[in-house]
Amino acid sequence: MRAAEIENLTVAINGREILKDINLHLEEGRFLGIVGPNGSGKTTILRAIIGIIKPTSGSVKIFETSPIGAINKNIFGYLPQSQKIEINFPARAIDVVLMGIYSRLGLFRWPSRKDITIAGEMLSMIGMSGYENEPFGNLSGGQQQRVSIARALINNPKLLILDEPSTGIDVVGQEDFYHLLKGLQKKLNLTIIMVSHDIGTVTSYVDEIACLNKILHYHGSPVGALNDAVIKELYGKHVDIMMHTELCEKCERLHSKQRH
């Protein structure tokens, strides 16, 4: 089944075109990375996919239904860009995970003991057992992201959407996080769409990459995206890409190889 089907999508905000005529299809079970410079419309395309922004023209279909339909079927697991949680916000890690099932519980009902046990299992699955009662605001950026993944997964979503998940996490933490995602993709047969500005790191984990800067410059295999012409079109000038992958040996600069 097609996880996402974006046809002729144009989004204009206050008269300014942010996305223009985007066509993008994604099959179920694939891991798609969306990259592009700042202000290229990466977050906007995610917001159109999850139905927060309505297309000016064109359409978005998620598992053969509208984004709002997909919300009602609990298809999405979503990690927004940096969460800006106040350090004193009264929520423990386990409370945050449980938020994932709130809409399923319906009004007035709070999570049961059984729900709390399941949330605890989710935390241990992503390597955060022992942190159940820790205030969310006290956790590091990377730990908060892991807890958020548990929250996103507790409702068994089909499509996981991540907006710059590596912001505020150090490089080692980032790699661990991407490994975790890759593992979850296989284990749970998840479709993943992840936005990132870090083209070098993303390339080594995703199955497909989409290079976006108002229009879609490239969609295909990650290696193809490292072509100089694509990078130049995307970022407007020549950029050295740092790779962290088995594709290149010991994290060498790739651009000289790609040139030939």
Place this chain on the structure above:
Amino acid sequence: MFEIFSYGFMQRALLTGMALSIFCGIISVFIVLRRVAFLGSGISHAAFGGVSIGFLLGINPLLAAFVYSIVVAFGIEQISSRGRLAEDTAIGIFFSSSMALGIVLIGLSSSYNIDLFGYLFGSILAITNEDAMTALLTTLFLTAVIFVIMKELYFITFNEELAFVSGIKIRLIKSVFLLSMAIAIVVGIKLVGIILISALLVIPGAAAQMLTKRFHRMVFLSCLISLFSTISGIAISYRFNLAPGGSIVLMLSLIFFIAFFYKTRLKI
């Protein structure tokens, strides 16, 4: 001391105060966590415009204030959510222009015996039986409503976008929240007044946040602090012949500072 309960006006003040303070205790948690304290004081000051319209048109000033506050609350929300104006700017404009409208209209209205001071700082002697019953019923009803949507309100407060994507009806929940704020303000006008009501909307939650990092405990503590301050404030004002509205708010502030220093000392 207990003769305080034998006076009708004191019974009405205590009844209104207790109902209002439990309700304010709950919503103050969300006002503090959503960081909309300024919205609370903006709407309450704007209510003054509504009161004066009521006088001018010869309708119940509190009813007029209620309608006017709701219009202002949703007006601020609409303007700022469309991104044309920052929320605090929108509040600043509505706040001051409503106060200006209020004082101009009161100057125009023919009745000269308006208890302006009472509307601004509360006057528990003016609480009628009808006022007390209305306050009790509306706050009881709204407390029940907030309890029904509390989990959703908590989620929206944590992250609105997340709540939306997971299927929470955020518009509905936010509207109920705004409506609750407007009602709390109008109910509080006679007890503590337009200027002081924002204290009840902000301080209980702020003090409770100093004492716990668990949500349910924060709600409970906030209600307790609010209730205690209201009852003791009214009692102290009776005993020492002080302004009741001011006594309640000073009591709240005292508890807040105790909680604040308790927390900062624990950190050292």
